[in-house]
Amino acid sequence: MEPQNKKTILLADDEQFIVIAYKDGLERAGYSVVVAHDGEEALQQAQATHPDLILLDLIMPKMNGFEVLRSLKEDANCATIPVVVLTNLSQSNDEEEARTAGAVDFVVKADISLKDLLARIEHIFA
Amino acid sequence: MLPKRTTSLIRTNVLGVTILSLAALVLGLVVFSKASVVFIVALILAEFVLFMLFWQSLRTKHRAFEESKDEFVSLVSHQLRTPLTSMRLFVEMLLDGQVGELNAKQHEYLRMVEISTGRMVDLVSDFLNASKLELGRMEIRPQPTHLEDLVESIVKNLRPLADQQRLTIVYDKQELPEVAVEPTLYSQIVNNLLSNALHYTPDGGTITVRLVQNANGYQLDVTDTGIGIPFGAQAELFKRFYRADNAKHVLGEGSGLGLYLIKRIVDTCGGRVWYESTEGKGTTFHVIIPSTGMVPTTTKPTKQKGRAA
Numbered sequence: 451m452e453p454q455n456k457k458t459i460l461l462a463d464d465e466q467f468i469v470i471a472y473k474d475g476l477e478r479a480g481y482s483v484v485v486a487h488d489g490e491e492a493l494q495q496a497q498a499t500h501p502d503l504i505l506l507d508l509i510m511p512k513m514n515g516f517e518v519l520r521s522l523k524e525d526a527n528c529a530t531i532p533v534v535v536l537t538n539l540s541q542s543n544d545e546e547e548a549r550t551a552g553a554v555d556f557v558v559k560a561d562i563s564l565k566d567l568l569a570r571i572e573h574i575f576a
Numbered sequence: 577m578l579p580k581r582t583t584s585l586i587r588t589n590v591l592g593v594t595i596l597s598l599a600a601l602v603l604g605l606v607v608f609s610k611a612s613v614v615f616i617v618a619l620i621l622a623e624f625v626l627f628m629l630f631w632q633s634l635r636t637k638h639r640a641f642e643e644s645k646d647e648f649v650s651l652v653s654h655q656l657r658t659p660l661t662s663m664r665l666f667v668e669m670l671l672d673g674q675v676g677e678l679n680a681k682q683h684e685y686l687r688m689v690e691i692s693t694g695r696m697v698d699l700v701s702d703f704l705n706a707s708k709l710e711l712g713r714m715e716i717r718p719q720p721t722h723l724e725d726l727v728e729s730i731v732k733n734l735r736p737l738a739d740q741q742r743l744t745i746v747y748d749k750q751e752l753p754e755v756a757v758e759p760t761l762y763s764q765i766v767n768n769l770l771s772n773a774l775h776y777t778p779d780g781g782t783i784t785v786r787l788v789q790n791a792n793g794y795q796l797d798v799t800d801t802g803i804g805i806p807f808g809a810q811a812e813l814f815k816r817f818y819r820a821d822n823a824k825h826v827l828g829e830g831s832g833l834g835l836y837l838i839k840r841i842v843d844t845c846g847g848r849v850w851y852e853s854t855e856g857k858g859t860t861f862h863v864i865i866p867s868t869g870m871v872p873t874t875t876k877p878t879k880q881k882g883r884a885a
Contacts, residue, residue: 465658465661465662467659467662467666468658468661468662468665470662471661471662471665471666471669472665474669475665475669478674509654538653538654538657538658538661539650539654540653540701540704541650558657559657559658559661560657560658560660560661560664560697560700561697561701563664563668564665564668564669565668
């Protein structure tokens with residue numbers, strides 16, 4: 451893939467190991483990855499880099515994922531960026547809340563393989 | 577209106593106040609007079625109010641306890657899932673050969689790590705769901721689903737594990753109309769039944785999966801050539817944490833939650849689960865989901881909890 455055609459994904463997660471794993475996996479799949487380690491950084495990075503997709507954790511320091519999601523949707527420049535919530539919370543009201551706030555997909559991290567996650571991302575870009 | 581301090585005193589000592597006023601009531605009855613009739617009526621009314629207050633405070637305490645239990649379980653499962661996530665991701669990358677070639681032994685051992693990690697992930701889901709069931713928080717939101725596709729994908733996922741144990745899984749997929757189920761719950765039923773069959777069937781055995789539509793609804797049959805369920809254990813089988821004696825001798829732990837969860841899920845959604853078994857020969861489990869699909873739970877609006885970072 452040519453560098454200028456590379457899609458950029460913003461990965462917002464505060465868990466160091468999970469960030470290493472996803473970043474590596476996404477880059478191998480040909481994506482360019484920007485990382486944010488807390489909610490505030492996620493919002494700033496989204497506004498600064500305008501990624502093609504955001505993978506958003508829910509429990510993060512400074513600003514939780516729900517707050518980030520709502521702020522993104524209120525920002526005219528970021529409202530159209532698809533957001534996939536990638537979390538280890540799995541109460542059905544969490545999913546409902548995330549989808550109501552505008553998430554296109556809700557994925558439980560522990561339940562999904564890297565391969566399946568990449569397939570879902572591809573499906574969103576298709 | 578009573579002063580604020582008095583009302584809060586009554587609220588906190590509501591049981592004591594109730595007993596005291598009951599005593600006064602008895603005293604009023606003993607020294608019966610015209611004046612005491614008014615007094616007694618007033619006391620009966622006060623009694624009623626106090627009793628309601630007492631009842632209310634009990635219920636509030638109970639609810640707070642249940643909620644803290646729920647929050648605890650969801651916290652624990654989140655904490656367990658976080659390290660499990662990175663484990664499964666790194667193992668997956670290693671097994672894919674993305675980080676370099678593995679020799680056969682390394683591959684085999686990592687496969688075992690992968691299987692164990694998967695088992696832990698399933699266990700966490702089982703515990704989380706068991707806890708939701710206990711608290712009456714299991715939510716069933718049916719959506720049109722092809723059951724045969726769910727079954728097929730679970731069979732596909734378990735094939736490598738079956739191969740490793742030299743077990744054969746036979747599934748003759750049949751197209752069926754869509755039916756409204758909660759896919760995660762149906763998958764959990766199928767996954768638990770198949771994991772049990774794999775776990776309790778000796779090397780060389782066969783597990784046969786059948787999914788058909790009949791007059792009763794959508795029937796799933798899982799037949800194994802396993803150790804079977806002793807006759808004496810059959811009444812207890814669906815109880816929480818119960819494990820039959822012969823199951824305890826099989827290598828590897830079982831949580832004793834799988835069948836309990838299946839039974840609770842199936843009962844909650846209007847279906848039926850039963851089995852036939854001969855010890856030493858094998859077992860067949862049957863699960864029926866009604867033709868009309870799973871019965872949805874009436875969803876109460878859940879209060880949003882504060883989320884700490």
